[in-house]
Amino acid sequence: MAMTVSLVALFGLVLFFLLRSKTLGYGSAFIAAMFGFHLAATGAYQPVTDLTTAVVNAIGNL
Numbered sequence: 358m359a360m361t362v363s364l365v366a367l368f369g370l371v372l373f374f375l376l377r378s379k380t381l382g383y384g385s386a387f388i389a390a391m392f393g394f395h396l397a398a399t400g401a402y403q404p405v406t407d408l409t410t411a412v413v414n415a416i417g418n419l
Contacts, residue, residue: 372389375381381389396405 372381372386376383376386396402
C-alpha cells in the first residue's frame with residue numbers, strides 16, 4: 358500500500374511539472390489519466406503491478 362501511494366504521488370508530481378512547463382497539454386494529461394484508470398480495471402493490472410514491484414525491489418537492492 359505504501360509503495361502504491363508513493364508511486365501515485367510521484368506520478369502526480371511528474372504530471373504536475375509536465376503540465377506546468379507546457380510540455381504536456383491538458384488534453385494529453387486527461388487521456389493519460391483515463392488510460393491509467395481503465396488499465397487498472399483490466400486484466401493488465403496484475404502484470405503491471407508485478408513489474409512495478411520487481412523494479413522497485415531491484416532498485417532497492419542496488
